Amino acid sequence: MATSPDSLTFSEAIDFYRQKIRLPSSGWTDIWQEQHSQAFVVAGAAKDALVEDLYNAIRQAKEAGGFAEFQKAFPQIVGKYGWAHNGTPGWRSKIIYDTNVTQAYHAGREKQMQAVKHLRPYGLYRHTSTEHPRLHHLAWNGLILPLDDPWWDTHSPQNGWRCKCKKYSLSRVEAEREWKKKGRSGPDEAPAIEWEERVVGKNGSNPRTVRVPKGVDPGFAYSPGKAWLEPNTLPPLQGYDAVLKERKTPWPTSFTPPALPAPTVVPRAALLPAGTPPEVAVTDFLDVFGATMDQGAAFTDATGSTLAITKALFQDGAGDFKWLAAPGKVRRLESINLLAMTLIEPDEIWWAWVPDHQEKGDWRLKRRYLKAFQIEGTDEYGYAVFEWGSTGWTGATTFMGTQKSPEDRAAYFDKQRMGRLVFKK
Structure with missing residues (x-):
């Protein structure tokens, strides 16, 4: 089983990351939520080769020295393509690395949990950040719900940028032990979801109004593992079409259309x-x-x-x-x-x-x-x-x-x- 998102040594997380389609994007709203379980994008990285290099740098870093390795490679990649990214190099590299590696960790853990759901049918929400805790996330700490409860569809970690919350599976015996500590005899009730509309990407190429649960950052109200395990229900990667339209070419820059097959x-x-x-x-x-x-x-x-x-x-x-x-x-x-x-x-x-x-x-x-x-x-x-x-x-x-x-x-x-x-x- 996995121990840390940064180590990312277990096969399910690695499989999740490897299967992603590398896509350029004009902004972080080009693709949305569940689509990120099928695609690797970096907001504003619109060149295929740039995206490919960032993808490979993350893969190599998590197999070697972790974030420190990626942080060293990041300015070299940026300089190679002359990429004018937003934010300082240290902040931007941390966001890119943490988000991709953490979501791969959670997707891999979800696959593990679903595989043994008949033995460990409950999910436990654990808030792990002690510095500047988010009050909503802190309120969910210790919550125990069946793994099939719809609440997990929108609240499975990661629930925001730099969120460190985790989800664990419990057996019936383990769940009962936790319930007794809280004076309960059964699962908790799923918290009522309060929805709010947010406008995202105001200054980007694809602004949109989205509906998100309070306490969850826009773009994170989904289960990365479920989206990976149920790919045929996902929306298409429409953001890629927008990038290609901007280029006025029917194919990605790194893609050569196949030769005409011999009849x-x-x-x-x-x-x-x-x-x-x-x-x-x-x-x-x-x-x-x-x-x-x-x-x-x-x-x-x-x-x-x-x-x-x-x-x-x-x-x-x-x-x-x-x-x-x-x-x-x-x-x-x-x-x-x-x-x-x-x-x-x-x-x-x-x-x-x-x-x-x-x-x-x-x-x-x-x-x-x-x-x-x-x-x-x-x-x-x-x-x-x-x-x-x-x-x-x-x-x-x-x-x-x-x-x-x-x-x-x-x-x-x-x-x-x-x-x-x-x-x-």
């Missing part, structure tokens, strides 16, 4: 005849995965994600397949076997965040499978897109006719790329 040559017979009944086309698709109209199958893609292949993918709300034969869907139906090939052997897989219209305010991850094709014996080039989300799939295959220019092909294929590249053949 897979297929016989024209791979396309189903026009007028094929939807039920026949769906049967063909299911058969490729070992599924039938009566029995589904589990398929694991190239990234290790498991998808359920059933006829329900192709049915509308009434359970019909007729929509597949509707105007505008015909080419999709004819190319259904190419969509199966795209899912099984994609050229690329991209993950992108999209709004969940069924759950207002939530976001879901969509998996986007891409594959380039060419009809055998012709110059007819096309691509297939198979997109998988929480509400099922959408697929489309487009053939563009003869394309003489490789640049034309690349431009068409490039338009299908969105989100984050997670697999390339």
Whole structure:
């Protein structure tokens, strides 16, 4: 188990830090709360290489001499890129290091606590700062609540800049011992949450009005561990889009778009005849995965994600397949076997965040499978897109006719790329 945020030697904390996407930002409000569990950002560090160097410096420091090591590296990195950061070097380096390392510590501890929740089902809030204590945090000291209590969703440490509070898990016996000390026979009641609106980032590139619980600094009203363990419910990293817009380029400065994949040559017979009944086309698709109209199958893609292949993918709300034969869907139906090939052997897989219209305010991850094709014996080039989300799939295959220019092909294929590249053949 972990002993100190600064040492950060346990694997769960290290895993949390390593999985972060390095993103430039124009200000600290570009991404918000839970998004920080998936991304490493430093407010105002808008160059990819600068962000990468700061990320590596923190990683190397916590594996060696701690903050003192990072403090020595910080001015060298700043000078290398001519970064005009806010605050003195000593103060800014301390904030950057402490916040990232402490949140990684808490995320790692949360993962440990969730793994043994059946044995240690309670959480204990412990205020550890003795110098200039925050009165709200001090009032929460000793609070014992079930680990699943919603109060932890907004009050799991760290609860503000330089906050040193911690959360521990307790067994039933340990919790009862603490309750008796306070003259209680069961868990405490979660404190009522008083909300207030705060304007943050007034002088930055992305000011916003946020709603936060009293006693918690804006930007800290979330559980870093829960956000890490439940990544598919997080908002997309929209702040990165703002940075790219400022640069007037579709890609990060350190990212080279993948080369156009060589098209897979297929016989024209791979396309189903026009007028094929939807039920026949769906049967063909299911058969490729070992599924039938009566029995589904589990398929694991190239990234290790498991998808359920059933006829329900192709049915509308009434359970019909007729929509597949509707105007505008015909080419999709004819190319259904190419969509199966795209899912099984994609050229690329991209993950992108999209709004969940069924759950207002939530976001879901969509998996986007891409594959380039060419009809055998012709110059007819096309691509297939198979997109998988929480509400099922959408697929489309487009053939563009003869394309003489490789640049034309690349431009068409490039338009299908969105989100984050997670697999390339």
